[in-house]
Amino acid sequence: MRHIISILIENEAGALSRVAGLFSARGYNIESLTVAPTEDPSLSRMTIVTTGTERIVEQIIKQLNKLIDVVKLLELTDGPHIEREMMLIKVKASTMAQREDVKRLADIFRGNIIDVSPTIFTIELTGSGDKLDSFIDSLAEHKILETVRSGASGIARGDKCLHV
């Protein structure tokens, strides 16, 4: 089962390695991890996507809470939430037909072409992980030169907030 855990953590050197180290030391799965400072520069917000049984995820949450640098955390998959991931993807588009088809697919997926060269389109696309996967699938006829994915970020819907 896939779970998304959102963490507020002290923005200290080494805080990220404490979290990453915990996952490797205890053999927990980690699908993606994103982290950046929040509006309060002393805090970072981290989103971890992990898989495991309910029991394992309960242990992961307890172990994360035990880290001294972790201020608060929330399991987003416990309730309604929004999940977004950004992808930058470079696709070969040298012929007219290719350029038109890639442009059309990008439009369907509401992606933006953010860089163009005579033979290449670079597309920016945001959405759930599934949507990004589908976009990659839809480009099967084309040559993908490079993909960069940010990993998922998430936030709870409605009134529920993760803050200090």
Added chain:
Amino acid sequence: MELSGGEILIRCLKDEGVDYLFGYPGGAVLHIYDALYQQEDVNHILVRHEQAATHAADGYARATGKPGVVLVTSGPGATNAVTGIATAFMDSIPMVVITGQVPSANIGSDAFQEVDSVGITRPCVKHNFLVKDINKLAETVKKAFYVATTGRPGPVVIDVPKDITDPAIKIPYNYPDKVTMRSYQPTMKGHTGQIKRAIELLLTAKKPMIYTGGGVVLGNASDELRTFVRQLGYPVTTTLMGLGSFPASDPQFLGMLGMHGTYEANMAMHGCDVLIAIGARFDDRVTGKIAEFCPDAEIIHIDIDPSSISKTIVVDVPIVGDVATVLQEMNHLLKTSKKQPQKKAVEAWWQTINSWRAKNCMTYDHHSDKIKPQAAIELLHEITNGDAYVTSDVGQHQMWAAQYYGFEKPNRWINSGGLGTMGFGLPAAMGVQLAFPDETVVCVTGEGSIQMCIQELSTCLQYGLPIKIIALNNRYLGMVRQWQEFFYENRYSHSYMESLPDFVKLTESYGHVGMRVERPEDLKPMMEKAFAMKDRLVFMDIVTDQAENVYPMIMAGKAHNEMHMSPNCELPQSPERELS
């Protein structure tokens, strides 16, 4: 008052009430040692190896309940300390370890004696800090002590680059009275609703069992536990780490449980219908086969660390909180409760337990012409009136000490339970003896373990520590040999040590008293003689029966009712499933 970083560090330790600092100097901590030289409040104990500094501080902490403090240099100083830090971490011992670091500007440059101490220690500390600014030094020390000693205790490392302690840079000194950390607020008080549920469940029990661990010792909850156990009239067992938290001579005590626990304790675990775990963490050496652990029991678990609850064994009534606080509340509820325990059923349960007890699982051969290690420990109990502080190393001797000493008081049994660190015993005994100079301190060890930190005999001479070393010398790495006998068809691969030193001469060369005992009839007079030398360290090299094994034994991965018994016991030696 303006102080340099080195002076601030030492002054913080003084203000924190630290009386002993265990350490070893080196380049990165020279400024700190210079500050240490110019004061008299904090006593520095110079060990012979950094591992011993951490074990000594650890022993001090286990015996006193106060944090142990260590100072070592960068690089090899820090890496040598890691074994001791991990030992303390596994057993939740409060400790503050200050490691020197190369100057800030050199960090990351592969400088002389540089290691990433924060990185290396991260998985085996409760928390660690790298000090980057002298203005944060005092606050960091305060935080380190706060984190180490509160909640579930543990070791905390403070890595201090050399430039931070530069004597040329002085700042006003201000040690905070207290710190609060938004990210760290341990839960002390248990959830009242859960406590009530637990009491209700306990009072419905027909075959109850109380299983307690090191948390009772660490949480200073022995008195509360005694009241709790007496009020209920239920049987109680402790883990290796919990020995002494309940008096061994009490009729309600069934002895230790687990891999080398008693028949009655393990059978009672297997047969119970309500189990309450108090400050214990369901370690694999305790649970045996998880799938068959307490198959019929509803389980209550009190622990200060939420991550200990339902980690390996899923429990029915979890209570997160300080053991003493929760037990106080439980004792109060029991006292005022209208309901009573199921008297008749519990009486029948005791009858069953007493029939197990009558099998006398701990008996051994009393007529051997060789010295039996069990007899040596029983004699030790007799000669020390069961009132000594006993440290141990790791292996068969550790189990025999745990099984046969009979601890009546908490904080007196000091061993590396979680990590199982050979070499722990002697330095730990140094820490205990320094804390309690007038008490009898014994290190029970083997000829294998003692050689892992034997150099500390020199430290013992320097500080006049009259430790009594009881070395059960069977010329084997006994526990390894035992497993090789059981599981590897007697292929004793490298568990036999040739060329053992003459321990008597070795001890004498370190300036202490050495004795060798080879015959059972000499054991008592020699041990009496050793303990009569109150102000001398005595090393008793006791030549014991090589073939002796630790019994009972639950083989790894087996259930509590599948014990192997001693051939001297009236129970069948190999396990017959007893379904109770």
